[in-house]
Amino acid sequence: MSDKSNPATRRTTSLSVLVPVYNEQYLVATSLERLRVLAESPLLDRVQVIVVDDRSTDQTPEVLRQFAEKVSNERGKISWDFHRHQENLGKGGAVRTAIDCADCELSVIHDADLEYHPRDLLRMIPLFLDEGADAVFGSRFMAGEFKRALFLRHQFGNKLLTFLCDLACDLDLTDMETCYKMVRTDLLRTIPLFSRDYRIEPEITIKLAKRGARIYEVPISYTGRTYQEGKKIRWTDGVKALVAIARYRISDRVFKPDTFGSEVAERLRHAPRYTNWIADKVRPFMGDDVLELGANVGSMTLSLIPRTRYCAADANPLFVRELEKLRDTRPYLSAMRLDPSQPLTSLNGASFDTVICQNVLEHVDDDEDVLRRCAAVLRPGGRILVLAPQSPALRGSLDDYLGHRRRYGAADLERLAGKAGLRVAHVGGVNRAGSAAWWINARLLRRRQISLFQMKVLNLATPLLRAIEPLLPLPSLTLFAVLQKPGSGEVTS
Numbered sequence: 001m002s003d004k005s006n007p008a009t010r011r012t013t014s015l016s017v018l019v020p021v022y023n024e025q026y027l028v029a030t031s032l033e034r035l036r037v038l039a040e041s042p043l044l045d046r047v048q049v050i051v052v053d054d055r056s057t058d059q060t061p062e063v064l065r066q067f068a069e070k071v072s073n074e075r076g077k078i079s080w081d082f083h084r085h086q087e088n089l090g091k092g093g094a095v096r097t098a099i100d101c102a103d104c105e106l107s108v109i110h111d112a113d114l115e116y117h118p119r120d121l122l123r124m125i126p127l128f129l130d131e132g133a134d135a136v137f138g139s140r141f142m143a144g145e146f147k148r149a150l151f152l153r154h155q156f157g158n159k160l161l162t163f164l165c166d167l168a169c170d171l172d173l174t175d176m177e178t179c180y181k182m183v184r185t186d187l188l189r190t191i192p193l194f195s196r197d198y199r200i201e202p203e204i205t206i207k208l209a210k211r212g213a214r215i216y217e218v219p220i221s222y223t224g225r226t227y228q229e230g231k232k233i234r235w236t237d238g239v240k241a242l243v244a245i246a247r248y249r250i251s252d253r254v255f256k257p258d259t260f261g262s263e264v265a266e267r268l269r270h271a272p273r274y275t276n277w278i279a280d281k282v283r284p285f286m287g288d289d290v291l292e293l294g295a296n297v298g299s300m301t302l303s304l305i306p307r308t309r310y311c312a313a314d315a316n317p318l319f320v321r322e323l324e325k326l327r328d329t330r331p332y333l334s335a336m337r338l339d340p341s342q343p344l345t346s347l348n349g350a351s352f353d354t355v356i357c358q359n360v361l362e363h364v365d366d367d368e369d370v371l372r373r374c375a376a377v378l379r380p381g382g383r384i385l386v387l388a389p390q391s392p393a394l395r396g397s398l399d400d401y402l403g404h405r406r407r408y409g410a411a412d413l414e415r416l417a418g419k420a421g422l423r424v425a426h427v428g429g430v431n432r433a434g435s436a437a438w439w440i441n442a443r444l445l446r447r448r449q450i451s452l453f454q455m456k457v458l459n460l461a462t463p464l465l466r467a468i469e470p471l472l473p474l475p476s477l478t479l480f481a482v483l484q485k486p487g488s489g490e491v492t493s
Contacts, residue, residue, distance in 0.1 A: 013128060014046040015121070016102035016185060020094030021051060021112040025059040028112040029067050035110065035118050039077040043125045047077055050101050051112075052094040053084040090196030092203075099189055108182040116179055120220035124182045127216045132325075134187055134213035137173065137205075138180030138220035161241050165202050168249040169209030173217060176205050177241075180220055187213065190318055192256045199244035206248040210266075211255075212297075212322060252452040255318075262318060263449075264402060265296045270455045272299070273462035278430050278478065279303035282385050285426065285482050287353035291377065293340050294358040297322040304356075306332055311352070313338035340370045344377055353382045361388050361416075362404045371420040371483075380487020384422065386413065390429055390479035396442025401449055413481050422483040429476020433465045434458075438477055 017035055021028055038047045053064055064082060071080045083097055095109060106128060108121060116138070124136040141159070162176040181204060188204075191211065195203045208215060252270070255262035268275065279300050288308040295301050295312035297319050304310070311334045312323045323335035338346060340357075341364045355374045361367040374384050389399070389407045399407065410427045417424050441447045441454075 011129060012043055012045045013106055013125065014048070014104035015044055015125070015182075016048045016050060016098075016104040016107040017118075017121075018095055018098035018102065018107055018109045019049060019051045019112055020054060020091045020098065020109070021056065021060060021064070022054045022088070022091070022094070023056045023058045023060055024112040025056070025063050027114055028060060029063055031110070031112050031114055032067060034114075036078065037119050038121065041122050041125065043122075043129065044077065046079070046104060048079050048081065048102065048104050050081045050098040051083065052097045053082075054090065054094040055085045055088045092193060092195040092197060092200040095200060096193055099185075099193075102185050102189070105185055106182055107185045107188050109179055111179045115223055117221055117223075120180065120218075121182065123218045123220070124180075124216075127218070128182075128184070131216065132214060133216045134211075134321075135181060135183040135208050135215045137175060137182075137215065137217045138178050139173075139175040139217045140178060140220060140222040141174045142217060142219035161202070161245070164242065164245050165205055168202075168245050169206045171205075171209055171215065173205070173215070175217070177201050178220070181205075183208070183213075186317070187211070187321070190256050190262070192253050195244065197240065199240050202241055202244045203248050206245070207254045210252070212325065214325065262316065265299075265316075265319065267450060267452055267455045268299055269297065270452060271459040271462070273459050274431075275299045276303050277462055277466055278387065278480075281428065281430055281480050282356065282387070285354075285383055285385055286356075287382070289352045289379075290354045290356065291347075291350075291352040292356040292358065293338065293374070294356075294360040295319065295323055295335075296358070298326050300358065301326065301333075305330060308332060309352075310334070311336065311347075311350075315339040340373055341365065344373055347377055351377055351379045351382075353379050355382070355384045356387075357384055358387045359389075361386065362406055362408070365405070367406070368416055368419050371416060371422070375420050375422055375485055378485045380485060382485050382487075383425070384483040384485070386479070386481045386483060388413070388479050388481075390477060391435065391475045394435060394438050394442065394475075394477075396439070397446040397448055398438065398442040398450065408479050410479065410481070413479065413483075417481075417483045420483075422485055424481060425484040426480075426482035428480045429478060430480060431465060431477040432469055432472040432474040434477035435474050 015038065035049055038044060051064060053061055061084060068080065068082045081101060099107065110118060120138055124138065127133040127136050162173055165176040166173055191207050193200060193203060252267055255266055257263060283304060286304065290307050291311045291313065292301060293313055295314045298312060301312045309332055313336050314320055315337065317337055320335055320337045327333050327335060336346060338344065340360055355378055357374055361370060364370050378384060389404055391409065392407045395407050414424050
C-alpha cells in the first residue's frame with residue numbers, strides 16, 4: 001500500500017458527529033453550539049453534525065427547528081444535518097440512523113446533554129493520524145482536567161460493567177460505558193448493531209474487540225447530571241447491560257452481510273487448527289517470494305509467514321485493513337486491495353515465484369482469465385497453489401450462500417490449467433470427513449450458513465480428522481493443486 005492511501009501517514013481527517021436526541025429541549029441547543037469548537041482544529045478539514053430526534057414528546061422538535069433555521073445559511077467547516085424519527089427507536093436506533101448518514105472518515109457519538117464537552121474530542125483525533133487507531137474511547141476514569149463528584153453507586157456500576165466487558169472481550173478498558181467512542185466510519189458502518197437503548201455501549205465495544213480493532217483510550221472531563229437535572233439512566237439499564245455483555249460475548253455477528261463473505265471469514269477465525277492443517281498442505285510447495293490472493297483476514301497468512309517477501313491481497317477493503325495490522329512487526333509483509341478478476345496493475349510489474357489462489361476461482365465469472373492473470377505475474381518455473389471447493393456432486397445451498405459459482409474436480413482443474421499455459425505438478429485434497437458434513441448441511445438439510453458452533457466443533461475435531469483422513473473412502477472437501485509455469489528456475493519444495 002502506498003503511504004498516500006494509509007490514513008496513519010496523513011495530517012488531516014474529517015469527523016461525523018452523531019447526536020441522538022430525546023426530550024432535551026433545555027439543553028440540546030447549547031450542546032450543539034459547543035460542537036463549534038471542532039472547527040478550530042487544524043486536524044479536521046470537515047465536520048458533519050448529524051442530529052436525530054428520536055420522536056421527542058416535549059419542545060425539542062421546535063428547538064431543533066429553530067436551530068436548523070439559524071445555521072441553514074452558514075458556510076464553513078461544519079455542516080448540519082437534521083432528522084426526526086416517526087416512532088421512538090431508542091438511543092441505539094437514533095445512532096443507527098446517524099451512522100447511515102455519516103460520510104466522514106471518523107464518527108463519534110455526542111449526547112445532546114452537557115455531561116461531555118466536545119473539546120475533548122480533539123484529543124482523540126491524533127491517535128487516528130499518528131497511531132493508526134481504529135477506535136478511541138474517552139475515559140471518565142483516567143486522569144482528566146476535571147470530573148464532577150456525583151453518585152458513588154454509578155461509579156461502582158460503571159466499573160463493574162467495564163470489568164465484565166473487559167473479561168468478555170479480553171481488553172483492559174477503564175470506561176466501557178463512555179458516550180465518547182470515536183470510530184473509523186468505514187469500520188463502524190460494517191458492524192451490525194441491534195440495541196435500542198444504552199446496551200449499544202457494550203455492543204459496540206465487544207464487536208469492535210471481536211473485529212480486532214485497535215482501541216485506544218484518552219482521558220476526558222465529565223460533568224454528570226443528577227436525576228433532578230434530567231439524567232435518564234436507571235438501575236434497570238445496568239441489568240440490561242449485564243445481559244447484553246453475555247449476549248454479545250457469545251455472538252459472532254460482527255459483520256453486516258456483504259458480497260465478500262465477511263461473516264464467513266470471521267467464523268473461520270474460530271477454526272485455527274483447521275487453517276493450520278490447510279497451511280501444512282500448502283507450505284512444502286511455497287517459494288520465498290509470495291503473492292497470496294484471497295488472503296481474507298490473514299488467518300492462513302499467519303501460518304505461512306515469514307518469507308523473504310509476502311504480499312497478502314484481497315478484494316475486500318475491510319480485509320485489507322485487517323491485513324495491514326499484521327505489518328507492524330513483519331517488514332517483509334505487504335497488504336493491498338486486489339481484485340484478481342481485474343488487471344493486476346497495482347502490482348506495478350512485480351513478479352513472484354509463488355502465487356497462492358485461495359478460494360478465488362470458484363467466485364469469479366471467468367476462472368480461466370483469472371488463472372492467466374496469476375500466471376502473468378509468475379516467474380518462469382514458478383507455481384500457482386490453488387485451493388478450491390471439490391466435487392460438483394456436493395454443490396448445494398451452502399455454495400449459494402458462499403457465492404460459489406462452481407466446484408471442481410481434478411480433471412476440471414487440469415483442463416483449466418492447460419488453457420492457461422500451465423501444467424499440473426500435484427493434485428491433492430484436504431478434509432475428506434468434511435465432504436460428508438457438507439452434503440448433510442447443503443444437500444439434505446439445505447442450510448444457508450455455517451454456524452459459529454459448527455466452526456468451533458470443526459476446530460476441536462481437526463486433530464481427529466487429520467488422523468483418520470487416509471482411511472476414509474470419500475472425496476476431499478477442498479481441492480489442492482500445484483500448477484507449474486514452464487521455464488527454468490523452478491521453485492524447489
